[in-house]
Amino acid sequence: MTDTTETPVTVIGLGLMGQALAHAFLKAGHPTTVWNRTGAKADDLIREGARLAPTVAEALTAGSLTVICVTDYPAMYELLGASDIELDGTMLINLTSGDSAQAREAADWAEKRGARYLDGAIMAVPPAIGTAEAVILHSGPESDFDAHKSTLDALGTITYLGADHGLASLYDMAGLAMMWSVLNAWLQGTAMLRTAGIDAATFAPFAQQIATGVAEWLPGYAEQIDSGSFPAEVSALETDARAMTHLIEESEAVGVNAELPRLIKAMADRSIAAGHGGEQYPVLIEEFSKPGDA
Template sequence: MTKPATTVLGLGAMGSAIATRLRETGHDTTVWNRTAAKTEPHAAAGAKAAATVTEAVNGSDTVLVVLLDHASVREHLEPAAAELAGKTVVNLVTTTPNQARETAAWASEHRITYLDGAIMAVPEMIGQPDARLLYAGDEHAYDTARPVLETLGAAEYTGEDPGLASLKDMALLSAMDLMFLGYLQAIAMMRTVGTSAAETAAETERWLTAMLPHGKGLAAIIDGGTYDTGGQSVDFDRFGIASLITASREQGIRADLLEPHRRLLDDLAATGHGDSDWPRIIDQLTIR
């Protein structure tokens, strides 16, 4: 069975990994990159190297965009809009939800079928079962492009709103970012007594692995919406966070990463919610 011809625009680390995976799994692959020299190894391995974006998209019904940022997507697709009409464009550039929606609206104006994608993986994971790729937008386009998309990793369709894949990506990356900031706080504190970063990181990993399942309990409290389960209260958590801040400062370590948590708790206590379950701070995160 002939596999769909596919174009990859952008040959950074991720774009190169995607192009290589497609070529090695039997897809007729065309590549383009702003710096033409990056296409040479792919051409030598059997891909077609195009000199322009217009040339690159002509031979494929599915176009994967793996460029630098949101601005570069429009910059390079705009001149090829006429050639892209009737094709499926899958944007794998990291963008915000509203940027994804903006590109989808532009694509619709030019009769381009659009899918927004988010890659929950590093380049080395592409093609492996642990690589998770999220997609949002035209469901028919997702079904059509699925043989290509599943070549790259586990494909997950999140819904017709083009911003949903990006939103989930950004939410999960936010959780990851805050988690690793916690690693740095712990390492900074323990380094003051000569403990290596490697040792503290290993201790932190063991501790967080044991604690992560409790996240489901927090979710149940939030979904319940009453914040009156009798669990850990705002006032109790204020005491705990204050102790963490004091301990950091006693060791000569700044507590900038911890203080926003305390401010949210203090705001709740000041409005009479000291007895509430502490996850009520989620309501403080909404911009009013």
């Protein structure tokens, strides 16, 4: 059975993201019931046609599927674990942020109470919800995802990752690692250039060009990682390590924090000491794959 645009939905949690989710469902024509501890947060949604449920229990029974987006997993348990809550038969889609272990535990918890459960992660800011730019990841039983994808499509670009409930959160964290690493590298470079009177706006287009160029290397580097073979087709790690030394020295010479490049140089040094100096940069996956105290 596939959802239609008339499928009723429930949204629990009306922070900025929850409100955006409910707005998108309403815009797509879905009868939408909402619930939030502070009912006033539903005022705009009610004016658009949403119904405010008086209790969580009533909200759960109002829709064919319930999307919950609250502060954290403990908040979800507090709301859905109350004695008056019946989850049997509920299709629950949890878009609350957390880690992969929490997602798997929540799936087990929900399924023991008779609910169908998909875990998800929102890779977007609230204003993007309802547009193609909003990427929303889902993991859990594929049959549940397929049954409700047409409804979830109202939220953005909907992606299914696999049956493991933890995958959406794991992808979310991997995406954050990418985001912060790119931003931190840009801030490092910006701090250096500011010492020469170059402002951030001037550097930004050049930095964007570098970031785009590096991104194009990823598919080829991924092949090396997956095959476990790292021939130095472009540059050997020991050559990269020498450039890292220059970056550290330049940062220190102009009075800029060098902690970040020192951290990466230390990882490269360990890999070189292990005999990988003649291999290409992706060989550092072995260092990234170790616990931090290894």
